[in-house]
Amino acid sequence: xxxxxxxxxxxxxxxxxxxxxxxxxxxxxxxxxxxxxxxxxxxxxxxxxxxxxxxxxxxxxxxxxxxxxxxxxxxxxxxxxxxxxxxxxxxxxxxxxxxxxxxxxxxxxxxxxxxxxxxxxxxxxxxxxxxxxxxxxxxxxxxxxxxxxxxxxxxxxxxxxxxxxxxxxxxxxxxxxxxxxxxx
Amino acid sequence: xxxxxxxxxxxxxxxxxxxxxxxxxxxxxxxxxxxxxxxxxxxxxxxxxxxxxxxxxxxxxxxxxxxxxxxxxxxxxxxxxxxxxxxxxxxxxxxxxxxxxxxxxxxxxxxxxxxxxxxxxxxxxxxxxxxxxxxxxxxxxxxxxxxxxxxxxxxxxxxxxxxxxxxxxxxxxxxxxxxxxxxxxxxxxxxxxxxxxxx
Numbered sequence: 614x615x616x617x618x619x620x621x622x623x624x625x626x627x628x629x630x631x632x633x634x635x636x637x638x639x640x641x642x643x644x645x646x647x648x649x650x651x652x653x654x655x656x657x658x659x660x661x662x663x664x665x666x667x668x669x670x671x672x673x674x675x676x677x678x679x680x681x682x683x684x685x686x687x688x689x690x691x692x693x694x695x696x697x698x699x700x701x702x703x704x705x706x707x708x709x710x711x712x713x714x715x716x717x718x719x720x721x722x723x724x725x726x727x728x729x730x731x732x733x734x735x736x737x738x739x740x741x742x743x744x745x746x747x748x749x750x751x752x753x754x755x756x757x758x759x760x761x762x763x764x765x766x767x768x769x770x771x772x773x774x775x776x777x778x779x780x781x782x783x784x785x786x787x788x789x790x791x792x793x794x795x796x797x
Numbered sequence: 798x799x800x801x802x803x804x805x806x807x808x809x810x811x812x813x814x815x816x817x818x819x820x821x822x823x824x825x826x827x828x829x830x831x832x833x834x835x836x837x838x839x840x841x842x843x844x845x846x847x848x849x850x851x852x853x854x855x856x857x858x859x860x861x862x863x864x865x866x867x868x869x870x871x872x873x874x875x876x877x878x879x880x881x882x883x884x885x886x887x888x889x890x891x892x893x894x895x896x897x898x899x900x901x902x903x904x905x906x907x908x909x910x911x912x913x914x915x916x917x918x919x920x921x922x923x924x925x926x927x928x929x930x931x932x933x934x935x936x937x938x939x940x941x942x943x944x945x946x947x948x949x950x951x952x953x954x955x956x957x958x959x960x961x962x963x964x965x966x967x968x969x970x971x972x973x974x975x976x977x978x979x980x981x982x983x984x985x986x987x988x989x990x991x992x993x994x995x996x
Contacts, residue, residue, distance in 0.1 A: 645901040673865040681899035
């Protein structure tokens, strides 16, 4: 029943949704069977389909998956299910067909997080230490600002916490190593 | 036939009937049987083309797997066009083959065919003879297409010169249509057309 956060890719009714039986009803027609969409999914390009219809279309030409309306790229993991209120429970156990892909919940944007101890901020900052043969390896420590690697995990997610923890551990290892070299 | 196919055709049929193109008499669809597997389409030759004024009849066969696979369409009316076989009426159009998409309908197919009549694609021909004439002797191509439209599709433009040549070959005992094909193929050179018919 919850409204999925990714629902804005869908279609917004143009006002009079009450008179659904007339032309406004066609607004929610599946682009394949031309009937009112059941188990509706919406593509990234914004086109509405019944999941069973779209699934069959994707099965028909597996080597070339494109939107039946605009021929944009499309795929099982690139459609968003649309959950209306009070639609589910009754009928349609989606017998033979695979279940409709699940919605993806992304965490809301969380501003002003950051590293508690170091104040590096939570932008695209990566830090890595390369420790090789002394005395050259120590200079290989590099600061990488926004290189080609994927950006950091969204702040607040478990992966992000893990990454922060690891980065702190390695920082301390490096500091201890330098300290050891100095006193040795 | 699969349920979804029948339902789709029923809905599309209504869509075509209600569409403004029907009001303008530029396209038309008729059912040929109750099972919705065979239909008859009709398109008007687009204005400012050699096909203007003609009415072209199409055979539309709906496959079991419609709308996931395209309908099978061919011209029943004879037509002189680079992308349509002058012999069988087979059509070379990407959306009727690999570029088909499930959201296309009878209406969009008929409109696409109409567009094909106004914009031929001689580099991807169905009828190589016509395509060569289109590229090498475009004036003759236009007159030939217009002549065929007049003869087979009820077009208004009658070309006296071409008529006479066909009659001339007919009087030699050749079949009218075969004479016309041969003349059209040989750029309306009577001698070559005769040789062609005899060989």
